[in-house]
Amino acid sequence: MSYDKGYLTPEDYAEPRCLLCDDPYGVTPKVKSVPQDRIISKMNDYMSRRDYDGAERHLKYWLEEARLGHDQRGELLIRNELVGHYRKTANKEGAFESAKEALRLVKELDFEENVSAGTTFTNIATAYNAFGENEKSIELFEKAKKVYEENEKTSPELLGGLYNNMALTLVALGKYEEAFELYDKALKVMDGVEGGVLEQAITYLNMADALVAWKGAEEAENEVEQWLDKAYDLLLTDGVNPDGYYAFVCEKCAPVFSYYGYFLASNELNKRAAEIYERD
Secondary structure (H helix, E strand, C coil), X not given: CCXXXXXXXXXXXXXXXXXXXXXXXXXXXXXXXXXXHHHHHHHHHHHHCCCHHHHHHHHHHHHXXXXXXXXXXXXXXXXXXXXHHHHHCCCHHHHHHHHHHHHXXXXXXXXXXXXXXXXXXXXXXXXXHHCCCHHHHHHHXXXXXXXXXXXXXXXXXXXXXXXXXXXXXXXHCCCHHHHHHHHHHHHHHHXXXXXXXXXXXXXXXXXXXXXXXXXXXXXXXXXXXXXXXXXXXXXXXXXXXXXXXXXXXXHHHHHHHHHCCCHHHHHHXXXXXXXXXXXX
């Protein structure tokens, strides 16, 4: 039997604070901020063990705490996490509800031109793509791209993720040339970034699928083989942190290698992921 690492936290056993204990009429409520770093750290812990039920309880607990504490910034963070969580668990209704609330918060906080807005737009656009809403997806990706590219505080990791995910939507819309322009940008921006080899590997696999969809398997064969080899080498790069995210990436990439007949590579990636999950 495996036990949770560390200690129990309030969201494991407590109810959110009283919903009826409102501030007096006319008094501006004080903001009680939720611990964002701790929320993300605990969320990563749940995800490293693939404890999706625990992750959802965790996020819902802190969502209520953020609401009761009038912490809109904290609520925005949690809504973004919920969009991603519901995307991974194929809960379309939950993802779209949290997306709606996240967009409302971005507007109310007047964040529409800062990096937080770009992250929210990218996150929601990725969910829309996952559920087949590609026209809505590309509209938000365009907004995110504008925000990120015009903001000097945007990190390479955010840009790389945007380009990669936006390209997926362009492929779904049959806009292959535009998609490959973004894949090239994703590869360049992640070059030299710590941990960027994992994102580059995903990009090469996405490129393989996109080229087959565009040109057909026979015409794309040579380039696909080269990209699969590059992706596999990147995934096995020395020094990559063998954490929960690495396990997630290996598990995500393994079926792609299997689809193209790279069964040994697929087995190795699944093996690595399983070892990490068992260890944690």
